[in-house]
Amino acid sequence: MLVTDNRTxxxxxxxxxxxxxxxxxxxxxxxxxxLDENFVFRGHSSEKYRLVPTALREYIRYRICSDxxxxxxxxxxARSEYGQIEAEARLLFNFYKQCDKxxxxxxxxxxxxxxxxxxxPFDYTILLKPEYWIAEEYQELAGLAQHHxxxxxxxxWTSDINIALYFASSSAIKKMVTPQKxxxxxxxxxxxxxxxxxxxxxxxxxxKEEKEDNIELWALDTxxxxxxxxxxxxxxxxxxxxHNNANLAAQKGLFTYWKIxxxxxxxxxxxxxxxxxxxxxNPLDVLVTKYLEQHQVNERKFIYHFTIPYxxxxxxxxxAKRHHSxxxxxxxxxxxxxxxxxxxxxxxxxxxKRNANESLEG
Numbered sequence: 043m044l045v046t047d048n049r050t051x052x053x054x055x056x057x058x059x060x061x062x063x064x065x066x067x068x069x070x071x072x073x074x075x076x077l078d079e080n081f082v083f084r085g086h087s088s089e090k091y092r093l094v095p096t097a098l099r100e101y102i103r104y105r106i107c108s109d110x111x112x113x114x115x116x117x118x119x120a121r122s123e124y125g126q127i128e129a130e131a132r133l134l135f136n137f138y139k140q141c142d143k144x145x146x147x148x149x150x151x152x153x154x155x156x157x158x159x160x161x162x163p164f165d166y167t168i169l170l171k172p173e174y175w176i177a178e179e180y181q182e183l184a185g186l187a188q189h190h191x192x193x194x195x196x197x198x199w200t201s202d203i204n205i206a207l208y209f210a211s212s213s214a215i216k217k218m219v220t221p222q223k224x225x226x227x228x229x230x231x232x233x234x235x236x237x238x239x240x241x242x243x244x245x246x247x248x249x250k251e252e253k254e255d256n257i258e259l260w261a262l263d264t265x266x267x268x269x270x271x272x273x274x275x276x277x278x279x280x281x282x283x284x285h286n287n288a289n290l291a292a293q294k295g296l297f298t299y300w301k302i303x304x305x306x307x308x309x310x311x312x313x314x315x316x317x318x319x320x321x322x323x324n325p326l327d328v329l330v331t332k333y334l335e336q337h338q339v340n341e342r343k344f345i346y347h348f349t350i351p352y353x354x355x356x357x358x359x360x361x362a363k364r365h366h367s368x369x370x371x372x373x374x375x376x377x378x379x380x381x382x383x384x385x386x387x388x389x390x391x392x393x394x395k396r397n398a399n400e401s402l403e404g
Contacts, residue, residue: 051334052327052345056256060354064361067203076346080265082199082279082296085210087217089258089349093326095299097130097193100323123305123322124315127175130194134180135164137187147286149182170313174301185282185297189290196280196297197326199262204367205293210257211358212369212385218355219388219395256349257358262298266330266344270337276301277330288374300329356389 057063066073084093096102135157141148142155157165176184176195188196200206267275279298284291305319324332327345334344350358362368369381 049331050341051331051339051343052347053343054347054349056349057354058351060350060357060361063348063350063354064357073346077203077261079201080263081203081261082201082264082298083203083206084197084199084260084262085206085208086258086260087210087213089256091258093197093260094323095193095195095197096188097133097195098126098321098323102193121320122315122317123302123319124169124317126321127302127304128169128315130175131169131180132164133192134183134187134194137192138183149186151179151183153179154183169304169315170306171304172306172313173304175304176299176301181280182282185280186287188297189282189287189295194299196299199296199298201294201296202367203259203261204362204365205372206259207358208362208367208372210259211355211362212388214257214352214355215359215385215388215392218352219392255352257352257355259348259350260327261346261348262326263344266334269334269339269342269344275333277326277333289372292372292374298326300326356392359385359389 057066065071067077068074135154138148138151138154153165153168184194184196188194188198264279267277267279269275277298278301279296281296282290289295302322305316306313307316308314322329327347330345359368369385370379372378373381
């Protein structure tokens, strides 16, 4: 274990091996004593990712902020906080509307429901109400949309470190096994046509492992909410209802978001958009750190950032699987079982690739 950086409120720890990390989180280990029930976890297949929700990522922002009108105006709107909020609100409204049309459950959201009931298009007066975004009445809807792939400013977490390990390691394995610019089906067909066993195929192709990258896990101490006045801290945690959402329940999922005030300015007796305020898409760790520094909170580690070499992906995946954290458990149903079988196949192929590479080196 190597503490690579010791920041005021964040601790960065790099582990050289999976064994070292797993020993630390197991009973009696150093991290086991620290990571209590207040912590939530998030795993990434690469340390190059940031704690930025999908709606605030650059490639998503310009897509959802575009409506096909004046490109110059679109650029201004896309860079503004107001434009970002408008795009997110419209997405939520369309999600709500389409779910209602197809008789799917949606939370009882009065303002969206009123627009649909009166056959009105998106009601812009919703945006001109001076309040925080995401307003409380939209949070459950946003959580439902986020879980099903709609870009929001919510960030997914889990209360179980093994589940975070599964998502990070399974994604890393898939990246290492699946050739770039080839789909899984294309690669399988290539193997079939050659009529070779996987290990023989590997012997004729160069094998490169991304040793420069690391798998990463984030651990957030939710008691940070009580380090200052919990009503003033912009960090909010949404614990969704698990009823009728088997996937979210199995994944022990929850969401964080950093609330902001809608950027509005007065014009007479009304509020109008203020496009001068540019969007803040700093990652969550930066937002939390700056806020704690501004309020001069006593030094304490509220966030832990763990990195483990890419080469540890197999061991981490198998550890998570032994703790009932694989696709068959986390995505209950036939699709989850099928996904689990595919991921086991990826893991098997990666092992064979390594064995073939080791035999060549030997």
